[in-house]
Amino acid sequence: SSEVFSWKFLHPLWQSPLTIPGGTRQSPINIQWRDSVYDPFLKPLKISYDPTTCLHIWNNGYSFLVEFDDSTDRSIIDGGPLENQYRLKQFHFHWGAMNDWGSEHTVDCKFYPAELHLVHWNAVLYPTFEEAVMEGNGLAVIGVFLKLGACHEGLQTLVDALPAVKHKDTVIEFDVFDPSCLIPSCPDYWTYAGSLTTPPLTESVTWIIKKQPIEVDENQLEAFRMLLFTSDGEEEKRMVDNFRPLQPLMNRTVRSSFQ
Ligand SMILES: NS(=O)(=O)c1ccc(CCNC(=O)Nc2ccc(Cl)cc2)cc1
Numbered sequence: 553s554s555e556v557f558s559w560k561f562l563h564p565l566w567q568s569p570l571t572i573p574g575g576t577r578q579s580p581i582n583i584q585w586r587d588s589v590y591d592p593f594l595k596p597l598k599i600s601y602d603p604t605t606c607l608h609i610w611n612n613g614y615s616f617l618v619e620f621d622d623s624t625d626r627s628i629i630d631g632g633p634l635e636n637q638y639r640l641k642q643f644h645f646h647w648g649a650m651n652d653w654g655s656e657h658t659v660d661c662k663f664y665p666a667e668l669h670l671v672h673w674n675a676v677l678y679p680t681f682e683e684a685v686m687e688g689n690g691l692a693v694i695g696v697f698l699k700l701g702a703c704h705e706g707l708q709t710l711v712d713a714l715p716a717v718k719h720k721d722t723v724i725e726f727d728v729f730d731p732s733c734l735i736p737s738c739p740d741y742w743t744y745a746g747s748l749t750t751p752p753l754t755e756s757v758t759w760i761i762k763k764q765p766i767e768v769d770e771n772q773l774e775a776f777r778m779l780l781f782t783s784d785g786e787e788e789k790r791m792v793d794n795f796r797p798l799q800p801l802m803n804r805t806v807r808s809s810f811q
């Protein structure tokens with residue numbers, strides 16, 4: 553059907569079409585717990601990060617990215633639903649203006665105030681991240697929900713650095729951080745075939761969504777919300793609501809590693 557174009561189809565933040573023409577495995581999605589299928593052949597996820605591979609924090613005008621040296625296999629994940637090991641490239645968050653929303657994925661239609669994405673790429677099969685982004689098995693992203701609760705000590709070291717990257721296109725050196733402190737101890741996860749949730753929205757992501765959220769406190773969420781979408785000197789726009797709307801499940805099954 554030749555849908556009449558309307559600006560309402562464009563995402564306010566990404567200025568790109570909300571739906572990818574022909575997209576069959578778009579993210580994020582709602583995870584309906586009772587429709588997920590236990591897969592006994594799913595392995596435990598193996599995570600081994602070298603904290604010294606941490607490089608810097610960068611405000612890219614949409615979120616803040618903590619980027620890692622991915623020139624070797626020093627920070628990797630393996631096992632779980634994955635057929636190769638994947639290298640850690642960066643992690644970032646999505647959050648809301650209020651605690652009632654902010655995550656990209658939902659569980660039984662429940663939003664969390666924020667969601668962490670640890671982005672890995674298949675360096676076994678592909679020479680660069682940019683090429684992996686274009687391949688169906690190119691990326692693996694671990695999603696961790698953040699819920700309001702106790703102060704998260706490990707996150708606090710990151711929060712303390714955020715004022716230095718308040719504006720778009722600012723960077724601060726951040727040279728020792730172990731992101732495994734942000735991953736809940738419970739091994740349970742859901743997994744499904746999806747996409748990047750921001751441009752280029754390519755259908756290249758094996759999503760691994762942890763069942764257990766981590767707890768952060770109000771001050772830590774507020775620290776995210778004091779970041780700016782805008783550059784220094786521009787009219788200030790607070791960096792909030794940087795999440796994509798839910799996408800249709802279409803012909804996909806969400807598998808669980810737990811019964
Ligand atoms: N949200 S994801 O894990 O599917 C995702 C992972 C990697 C990319 C490519 C690198 N670019 C990037 O990370 N950009 C970005 C991140 C957060 C926001 Cl809010 C906006 C833009 C894009 C999306």
Ligand SMILES: [Zn+2]
Nearest residue numbers: 644646669749
């Ligand atoms: Zn993300």
